[in-house]
Amino acid sequence: MGKRKDGPISVSKLFFKRLVRTINIIMSQKKSDSSTMPIHWEYAHAPESTDHVQYEMQYGLFIDGAFSDYDPSKSFDSVNPATGELLYQCTQADEKDVDTAVKAARKAYEEHWGSIKGSIRGKYLYRIARMLQERAREFAVLESLDGGKPIRESRDIDIPLAAAYFFYYAGWADKLAYAFPAKKVTPLGVCGQIIPWNFPLLMLAWKIAPALACGNTVVLKPAETTSLTALKFCELLQDIGLPNGVVNLITGPGQTGEYLVNHDGIDKIAFTGSTGVGKKIQQSIAGRNIKSTLELGGKGxxxxxxxxxxxxxxxxxxxxxxxxxxxxxxxxxxxxxxxxxxxxxxxxxxxxxxxxxxxxxxxxxxxxxxxxxxxxxxxxxxxxxxxxxxxxxxxxxxxxxxxxxxxxxxxxxxxxxxxxxxxxxxxxxxxxxxxxxxxxxxxxxxxxxxxYGxxxxxxxxxxxxxxxxxxxxxxxxxxxxxxxxxxPTSPFGGYKESGKGREGGVQGLAPYVHLESNVEAEI
Amino acid sequence: MILDRIPIDAIGVQERVDRICSRSIKKESKLQALDLALRMMDLTTLEGSDSAGKVRQLCNKAMHPYTELPNIPSVAAVCVYPNRVKLAKEILKDSAINVASVATAFPSGMSSLEIKLDDVRYAVQEGADEIDMVISRGAFLSGDYALVYDEIAQIKEACAHAHLKVILETGELGSLEHVRMASDLAMEAGADFIKTSTGKIQPAATMPVVLVMLQAIRDFHHKTGKTIGMKPAGGIRTSKQAIQYLVMVKEILGEKWLTPDLFRFGASSLANDVLMQWVKEKTGRYQSLNYFSND
Structure with a gap:
């Protein structure tokens, strides 16, 4: 101890003080013993409410702006992975259904969507984006129910990002000439799109937003285990008044996807899923005049x-x-x-x-x-x-x-x-x-x-x-x-066996358009 | 000692904080947290205008936070200037509540070491159980780590039996890397607790800063086996914030730290919000703030 300005304290006094303090400490420890033990603290169950969410027990296909009747003879089940219990039933689209869907998409493309002004396409895409934001909580709950992902992620990541992709590509719809300077930009026609079960609504957004922005129409097949948000999305399309046939949804297993890939009415195939299936798709479209983007597996x-x-x-x-x-x-x-x-x-x-x-x-x-x-x-x-x-x-x-x-x-x-x-x-x-x-x-x-790459x-x-x-x-x-x-502004895609083509960003427009040199514009 | 410069990514820290803040603490786990937060509180008054009357009121509030509910625990300590320690000690003598005192030329620390040591000895002599010192931020920022270390070590000695909390004043340190380095330095020099702020500088306690300090405590424990306490102070006004800090403590340090012996809140207005939430959990209704005593 250093010097004291108030003078030294005698040893006995100091000893006494310390003794009193020691006794006090012991006493106070006794008093506070129970209150200073570390507690065991577990977070109580904090469930997201599902009261506001409604969905059907049975769904048909969404073709030409309307849901077909659920067909029990072609039914398949979708379970809630959190419990293993049945969540809803879907209709498996067969070859004829796929054909109907592709034809509806072709009709919508030729009669309307392929030739309307970009700003009008943009208007619809903005509506979709806004409506997704408005109904974000509902979509988040459905995504978690159907796919098993934590509500924290579907609420904070999946749904906001899906809306963001629609907003982003809505902006491009009337600016395609600026995305590809000195080129004449025309849509492809009908796009077949197959998406995986890991990010059902987000992958739907990655596929549908750029396709529609560029003036294409779509036949989309969601994954067998996660059709719910895609089906709900079609209800949303009805609500916003998207013209019939621009987006068609066919549910079903891999076989349904195969019908779609092999259909000669499509101009483009966009696939996200496993490398194995990606290779099969490459084989199927070899020799056909079909553009493709494949986003496959990885081992980062x-x-x-x-x-x-x-x-x-x-x-x-x-x-x-x-x-x-x-x-x-x-x-x-x-x-x-x-x-x-x-x-x-x-x-x-x-x-x-x-x-x-x-x-x-x-x-x-x-x-x-x-x-x-x-x-x-x-x-x-x-x-x-x-x-x-x-x-x-x-x-x-x-x-x-x-x-x-x-x-x-x-x-x-x-x-x-x-x-x-x-x-x-x-x-x-x-x-x-x-x-x-x-x-x-x-x-x-x-x-x-x-x-992979x-x-x-x-x-x-x-x-x-x-x-x-x-x-x-x-x-x-x-x-x-x-x-x-x-x-949405960043391109995403693979090297090597992780795929080809890019989704997202301005690069994500290229796989959905024909580009011709426009010499006059260049001069 | 060798002082490591630990790289810290501020964006990553903020993301971790956001994730911690997204925890949803409800029902019985919320009640548990409110109880703990109250027991961890250092009820603080550090104004030039602190009169005997003010300190008396604060001590009474510390002992009887809310008379309507008999099972409400009392706070951990009251925190006052050195010349109010004796009075506080006198009032609290029959309770388990500690008296903490700021010292060492609080809040700037801009004085000689001798005066700082005297300040500490005076507070201890007056009966302080805990000493909250400030580090010399000027010396730290100019790279004179040895000086900062020596000061802490000597002040620790001057504290004798009193617990030493070392205030880093993170709002003046400029970066999370500095916060980490100052935390390591303080613990190596003998701090029992490390504390964010004096409450006199903005920003005071922030969640990224506290996260970095908790990680420093965890790593120090890993390296030396010693268990150091943590005290965020200043700017913590709501139960929600307090609960988020507790989540952080649980997830970074573990439940061993969920005790007033190792974690404290330095706060003046937090108590009433905790009490209000408590009553709400018990009764299902929010009471008017008029039902809770100011101090």
Missing amino acids: AYIIFEDASLNEAVEGIVNAIFFNQGHVCCAGSRLLVQEGVADRVIELLKQRMATLIVGDPLDKNTDVGAINSQNQLNTIQRYVDIGLEEGAECFQCEGNIPSSGFYFRPTLLTNVSQSSKVVQEEIFGPVLTVQTFRTTQEAIDKANNTP LANGIWTDKGSKIFHVGSQLRSGVVWSNTYNKFD
């Missing part, structure tokens, strides 16, 4: 350098692989972490995973919802089993998960290598493989060592490294210090 690398902001990088992993239960084609499913920080990153990641809440998609606190279908759940389990057989070590977060419905715990597979099947193939679930690297070049080589992520505090590595990664998207960020 998530590269963490030792100079990265590790806490944010770990949070980024959560967004990269546990977002939408890992049902994301551009998911960062391969973690590549520099050896110097690997242990700490894995430790931090495990801590973070312990706070993830897996469960009821309609609970506002749920981070990871239900796996989309029993089939997909089996696939994920099969891959994890293969990983274990190959010698991987598995870490899964603890905590309760519902006993019914399709759920899979967020999973880490460590002790895997480039030659492991789980590192090479797309799992499409909440499963992250973890590998380490020593040098920048090794990270680039490992990231590129895959048939959809998206990769780089985490470093060094701007120069982002450009150095980013320019060498062979993928359509490279995110730096973030992951799984989408914006």
Whole structure:
């Protein structure tokens, strides 16, 4: 103790003071013992209300502006993945239905939509966008009910983004000449579009918005397990008065999609889904005068350098692989972490995973919802089993998960290598493989060592490294210090077996138009 | 000591904060949180005009936040200037409520070390259980980390048995990297708690800053095994904010930190909002603020 300005206190006095204080402390501890124990605090169930949401138990097809009657002889079920119970029934479109839909789209194209002014097409697209915003809560609940994704995501990401894509392409509808200077821009005609089950309404927006903006009409097939928001979207189209036949919806399994791809009345096929199906579509349209865009699988690398902001990088992993239960084609499913920080990153990641809440998609606190279908759940389990057989070590977060419905715990597979099947193939679930690297070049080589090339992520505090590595990664998207960020102005698409063509941005218009050199305009 | 410069991505921090704020805390979990928030509160008055009467009122409010409900807990501490410690201690002597005192030429810290040490000794001698010191931000920003470290270490010694909370005054530090570095420095130098702000500078406690400080505490615990407390102060006025901070503590540090021994709110107007929410949860109705005593 240093000098005192108010003079020294005698030792005995000090001793006495301390004694009194010690007694006081003991007393006060006694008094406050129960109140200073850490509490166990669990978030109570916070369910999103479903009272305001209505949907039919049975749906027909939406062709030429009207719903056909539900046909029990061609029925298929759609279940709620959170419970495994029946949600609604749809009509499976057969070859004849597909033909009717394509013809309706052709008629609408030739008689009206293909030749009206761009500003009028824009007007309809703006209406769609506004109506989606107005009914956002309803669509969010339906998306979570049907697909199993957490309400937090459908509310904050899927539906707002879907509206944003309609707003964005509405703006282009009357400005196509500016998108392609010195070219004569004409629509293609009828577009066949097939979308996946991971982002049902958002993928619908990615497909329909640019197609309509460019003056095409559409026959769209949603995924077998997630037709609900697409069907609801058709009701919305009726409400806003979109001319009949401009958008037609045919529900059904892969077979329905095949009818659509093989129909000779289509001018364009846009597909988002697996690489296997994408290859089959390429074969089917070979030799036919059909434009195509394919957005297929991926096995994105998530590269963490030792100079990265590790806490944010770990949070980024959560967004990269546990977002939408890992049902994301551009998911960062391969973690590549520099050896110097690997242990700490894995430790931090495990801590973070312990706070993830897996469960009821309609609970506002749920981070990871239900796996989309029993089939997909089996696939994920099969891959994890293969990983274990190959010698991987598995870490899964603890905590309760519902006993019914399709759920899979967020999973880490460590002790895997480039030659492991789980590192090479797309799992499409909440499963992250973890590998380490020593040098920048090794990270680039490992990231590129895959048939896929959809998206990769780089985490470093060094701007120069982002450009150095980013320019060498062979993928359509490279995110730096973030992951799984989408914006209507940004093109999205794959290298290699992850697909061809771009969706989004001004680049996303090109696959939906014919371009002719317009020499006069050039002069 | 070697001070690491930990890279921090401010955009990523904000995203994490947004995600934490999107947690929906309802029903019994909300009641639990309100109870905890009240027990974690450092009821504070730090004005030049603080008279004996004002301190007396504050202490009474600390002991009896809301007489209508018998089971309402009392707050953790009252926080006053050094020359009001004795009085506060006297009033609170039969309660479990601590008396915290700001010291070290609060709030600017612009004085000599000797005077700061005397300030601390005086407050401790008057009976303070906890000392809230400020770091020398000027020295920190000019890179004189050794000086900042030595000051904290000596003040810690001067505190003797009293708990030391080190105020970083994050509103003056300029970046999250600096917040992190100052947190590490304070913990290495012997802080029992690290605290965001004096309440005299804007911005005071913000969620990104608190997130970074909690991460520093977690990493320090990982490295040394020592358990350091956290106190956001200033600008926390609503129950909703308080609950979001508690979610942050739970998800970054774990439930071990959900105790007044390791987490405090420095606030003056938060108490009544917590009480109002509490009554609402119990009765289903919001009461007028007129039913809650100002202090």
